[in-house]
Amino acid sequence: MIANRRSNVLTRPDHKIVDRTKIRDGKVANRPIYVVMAVTVDGTRDILGIWAGDGGEGAKYWLHVFTELKNRGLDDVLMLVCDGLKGLPDAVETVWPRTIVQTCVVHLLRNSFRYAARQDWDKVAGALRPVYTAPGEDAATERFLEFQEAWGRKYPAIVKLWSDAWAEFVPFLSFDVEIRKVICSTNAIESVNARIRRAVRARGHFPNEAAALKCIYMALMSLDPTGKGRKRWTMRWKAPLNAFQIAFEGRLTPSNN
Template identity: 80%
Template sequence: MTSTVIQQSEALDLEDTAVARKEHDASDRELVARLVDQARAEGLELVGENGLLGRLTKLVLESALEGELTDHLGYDKHDPAGRGSGNSRNGSRTKTVITDVGPVEIDVPRDRDASFEPKIVRKRQRRLSGVDEMVISLAAKGLTTGEISAHLAEIYGVEVSKQTISTITDKVIEGMTEWQNRPLDPVYPVVFIDAIHVKIRDGQVANRPIYVALAVTADGERDILGLWAGDGGEGAKFWLHVLTEIKNRGVADVLMMVCDGLKGLPQAIEQVWPQTVVQTCVVHLLRASFRYAARQHWDAIAKALRPVYTAPTEAAALERFAEFAEVWGGRYPAVVKLWQDAWAEFVPFLSFDVEIRRVICSTNAIESVNARIRRAVKARGHFPNEQAALKCVYMAIMSLDPTGKGRKRWMNRWKAALNAFEITFEGRLSATRR
């Protein structure tokens, strides 16, 4: 009997809550309707100075601030319970905040002993978070502080100084440091290491590499492990530092490392992960070949080299390469030497399944990432220091695939290859995960 009464009571409470919610929603709609009618009567625009959205934002912010002060004091406005409480309302002060719909002037309530610390719009806060996110998004696309300032002034009528914009974007540095030191997976089937060259003004403008380590996870997802700035003269010591950092973040095994002839990297890999296969990126090797050949011969050289990297075995690849050298060695000996010097890191993938070959030969894995980074870097031109360049690259990476649609395509592309990795590397992919 008691249980039935409790159930009936709970049902009535739910019904009362639903009725109250409907009444609240109806009240909100009525308020919005009045504001819309008023805006129409006054000929107001939706956005812009004193626009409808600005008025709504003002109303919401001031109501929220009033509610916060009520919670702080412990009694409602004009409530006699506040008399003799030791603290009370003390008028308000006017403040302009920058919002997504433009600058909005609000009245911030105060208390007599100045102990009220609002959360919705903090003391000395002049921008709501949406504006910060907008600035960071524009910076991730490569806009300079001056261009962002001009954009906000033109589109939103908001005056934001270059220094303020720089201060906003500097907030990402803390997040970048945390991201660069986050724990990583215990095993990755493949890690691509590539360089993006940026111009840094350090006394004089010079090209400097920023290295990107992009991994494919055991589930087929993309994971950018980190960013490292170099000076162009990196060797085994530099790469040992980078790989040890990655290992210390939890990576016990990497099945295959794909890189572009980076000096000292194979030796460092041998020391950190002795079982890892070092593979030269075939596409980069082809591009490097073209640097030593006349433009009119590029297609012919590419056609002649194709049988080399598509050969079924290393022995067959050697035969095809000998044929290439016989035809083109006299005209372009530097191309032949390039392939001979890279041969030890070129041939490993020839012994693997066709699915592994396909993903190693394809540049889709990292080129889509590099393309976004290059757009942001190119738009900036050059950077005052290394930190500014790293910040720009990091923001470009964080803005990758905002809709998430690319994630599904990426994973589908890697399904067959991951099965081939599991078989070819005899269970190392799953053994380290257990």
């Protein structure tokens, strides 16, 4: 695993939750399965681990996960992109104090549509676009106030959603467009999640947690057997790598390739 090579610094761990998995523990219950995916300085995507939760995870749980990763050799994390997992920012600060925690912008947008009528989706998306494409935090704040004035009365839950996530959303705005592309895109992790969902749904439910994790592990091991996806990703990585090198000067170890 790449996390065991201490010379590599991870640039973008994706902390994602897969669909809840049915596990029998006395009775069949839905359990979340968490996947941590990282991108190294070489542009290589790696699955660092999978963990089963119970839906009530907090800072203590994530501290355990991150401490395990650090003990396995993950010395530094530049950015960690996640989707509103409670307690996670506090745990990250304890293990890697300099890590920037960034809310997944794509998921923030998707969650916004949950509160909007379908006929308003295009209008809401258009009104939010100036917020997440703003050149900086001040401009984004102005655009968000405009969105709040236009839509706040009809969709107060969307305003609250963005307000609650604002502290983890704004780091995105201070970076070069190449870094924004890497942070904003969820294609890499979504393709992983899609493969896992197919494997899990084919089984229905599992007799225990170990069986569920084994099934997901086997699905992950079958990803991209030809290596073509990895090659395409690496080819697109050079421009973001240069941007990361400047933004995180002194922390990002150059590739020897």
